[in-house]
Amino acid sequence: MLSAGLALVGASLVVVSGAVGSVEVTPLQAAQIVVGHLAPGMPWMSDGSLTPLQDQAVWQFRIPRVLLAGLAGAGLALAGALMQVTVRNPLAEPYILGVSSGASVGAVLVIVLGSAAVGGLSLNVAAFAGALVACGCVAALARKNGALSPTRMILSGVALGSLFSVITSYLTISTDAQNVVSVLFFLLGSVSAATMPNLLGPAIALGVSCAVAAGLARSLNALMTGDESAASLGVDATRLRAVLLVVASLLTGTVVSVAGGIGFVGLVVPHVARICVGADHRRTLPVTVLGGAVFLMAADLLARTVAAPTEIPLGILTAIVGAPFFLWLMRRDGADRAGLGR
């Protein structure tokens, strides 16, 4: 029920986002343009009722943007939910293993020193490489006697994260003023540079991760009750944790490399989902994925409209809108379902 509702809201947000902006387009026209590009031969595409400018604004700028917001929101929320059960800690989020700080170093290197300094990698690729390096280091440091200990994972992620952050900070203060804005935009996250081709990476990563997570939902429930209890239920916690680490890191790395370090979604959306439908992953994960998508699409719509023509970085919007909502939800009685009563 809730999932169907969220999917409907998501679809309407795509159309509304297509209709909002400086070039005037009605919601109907926006819907026509979307359908026209997906299904060839629609009459309105060639009868002159839509201008080329409208078509371009909707199909080349607004739609890729809202889709990237949706993919990033869904991906970060799913990665957050997986990380929370992997390290069995409600404070975990996609960036807890240093993935975003690693990505930031890669991106900022390109912005500050230029692409040539990092072997000609583009900003997106350099950010993705940074994310993988960070996650590989954390996994190597957290491994002892063949087991990934959750506490060591968190602590090495936090320690490495600080190390990467100061590298980013140093690069930022030592560069020209004009670069600082680009750096900040990346660090706070934005989907404004979205194009259809760079949706591909996040879309594939999200699809694969959803399939893996759906297959593991029962095992995730078992892992939630502790390693020893998981073992008695036929779940090898060490192996499962390694799989989850890889899935969540690839997903986060792909999203961050395209959309920057959008905060808050990955931490809060899984908790909201748990408050709404309980902690069983077979119910929580669909709501988490769809809720993350809807939340970020709505946040991006606000980010580009409330102060138009100036754009507010997405990361600022997610926290301003999301934090009060989450705190209100957390104080309600139903929140105890999500283990927030302790």
Next chain:
Amino acid sequence: MRVEIDRVGVTLGGREVVHGASFVVEPGELVGLVGPNGSGKSSLLRTLYRAVRPSAGAVRVDGDDVLTLSSREAARRVAVMLQDPSTEFDLDVYETVLLGRGPHHASFGRDTAQDVAIVEEAMRSTEVDDLADRMVASLSGGQRQRVMLARALAQRSPVLVLDEPSNHLDISHQHDLMSTVRGLGRTVIAALHDLNLAAQYCDRVVVLAAGHVVADGAPGAVLTPDLIRATFAIDVRVLGDPPVLAFRPLPTAVVRTSAPVPSST
């Protein structure tokens, strides 16, 4: 299913806590594992459900070394009632008991009508059916213990391992639990602190002291004043058969001078 503990050693943090322990549990037998704190009972039990790898020897269930089985197959053969499950994100009682069905499903499996029937029956037999919607974290220690038993029962495995099952339970629920377990007809190994419960319900008692099996036999033959004095450092009078034990603490000084050293086998 027959369970065979064959010269099992367990090393934790570089220290050997179980030394070459051997005993056998025949199909349908209820065996009590007793011994003082730190004698290695829980460590030995952990090798049965693969939470710990033995540093020596092997644990065989129905003839197969448990380490050679898949995780899922091992959990289909051996279910465990753990002492206290912890969880950062709460499941309710029904969802917790339903976890016991996990080993029987392929990863994409949905709950079948049979799963629901098994879960409901397990909850009824442990008297937690009226708690189904309650969060596990909001329950008392004794209620939680019964939920954990229901989860283990829902696993429908031929072998059941109980680690201090009577912890937190009031005296009537202690006896309910032991007679429920007794009536299952499954192969059961239970680590027990209460020697009277062990004497009353177990077919056989295995005594562990400092990581060694020091006695193995019928309760009446094993739980003698001499053995209990040597192992637990407490004086005891045995009344009747099956034995009922009445305890009187020994002054520490007496223990030091007169307690015989447990024989290491």
